[in-house]
Amino acid sequence: xxxxxxxxxxxxxxxxxxxxxxxxxxxxxxxxxxxxxxxxxxxxxxxxxxxxxxxxxxxxxxxxxxxxxxxxxxxxxxxxxxxxxxxxxxxxxxxxxxxxxxxxxxxxxxxxxx
Amino acid sequence: xxxxxxxxxxxxxxxxxxxxxxxxxxxxxxxxxxxxxxxxxxxxxxxxxxxxxxxxxxxxxxxxxxxxxxxxxxxxxxxxxxxxxxxxxxxxxxxxxxxxxxxxxxxxx
Numbered sequence: 001x002x003x004x005x006x007x008x009x010x011x012x013x014x015x016x017x018x019x020x021x022x023x024x025x026x027x028x029x030x031x032x033x034x035x036x037x038x039x040x041x042x043x044x045x046x047x048x049x050x051x052x053x054x055x056x057x058x059x060x061x062x063x064x065x066x067x068x069x070x071x072x073x074x075x076x077x078x079x080x081x082x083x084x085x086x087x088x089x090x091x092x093x094x095x096x097x098x099x100x101x102x103x104x105x106x107x108x109x110x111x112x113x114x
Numbered sequence: 115x116x117x118x119x120x121x122x123x124x125x126x127x128x129x130x131x132x133x134x135x136x137x138x139x140x141x142x143x144x145x146x147x148x149x150x151x152x153x154x155x156x157x158x159x160x161x162x163x164x165x166x167x168x169x170x171x172x173x174x175x176x177x178x179x180x181x182x183x184x185x186x187x188x189x190x191x192x193x194x195x196x197x198x199x200x201x202x203x204x205x206x207x208x209x210x211x212x213x214x215x216x217x218x219x220x221x222x223x
Contacts, residue, residue, distance in 0.1 A: 004157070006157075031209045033209070033210060035213075042213045042214055042215055042216075043158070043213040045210050045211075045212070048209065048210055050209070056210065088155065090157050090158070092157075092158075094209040096207070096208075096209050097207075098207070099207060100146050100148075100163055100165075100207070101207065101209050102148060102160040102163055103150075103158075103160065103209065103210075103211055104160060105157030105158045105159070106157050107156055107157050108155070108156065108157050110155070
């Protein structure tokens with residue numbers, strides 16, 4: 001595996017379900033990100049992890065719970081979601097501490113909440 | 115991070131150069147210009163970045179004006195597979211990127 005991988009690629013869940021999205025980066029980066037992209041809207045930054053510490057939480061509802069057990073893995077735990085949470089969830093990684101730091105994105109998880 | 119302005123859409127004929135403009139008049143001295151593209155329902159893909167000099171890689175060229183208030187991404191020979199939303203982002207050394215609406219480029223046969 002190379003780059004940034006995300007599983008599952010597609011997920012359908014009910015409002016009472018609990019599920020988790022997984023992201024893994026194989027680039028040796030020290031920062032990871034979750035973005036949400038709703039239909040016809042720009043990407044919205046949700047969470048930022050730097051060296052496994054959460055450094056940013058952009059007013060995301062508590063029904064979204066991130067976890068970063070190590071620098072290569074990032075999870076987004078979902079519970080009691082609403083239909084408006086249906087979106088493409090994108091994970092990214094980058095190497096902080098450099099003058100420039102492009103982000104590398106995974107393919108995304110297409111989430112549908114019924 | 116500085117705000118950017120891009121046209122919402124552009125068309126380009128296959129095989130011709132696609133020139134995508136971006137205005138970033140409030141860019142500060144330590145901020146870089148990054149370009150990404152997103153093909154339908156996929157994750158954004160990094161294309162190129164620059165500070166003040168023009169840059170070229172295997173995907174594209176980036177032309178930054180001398181005052182750094184605007185830039186142009188050039189795809190020298192556009193193909194149908196270059197149809198995507200192109201995002202111009204300006205940021206310092208923080209990792210996160212703030213995405214706007216981008217430019218939807220449609221390459222036509």
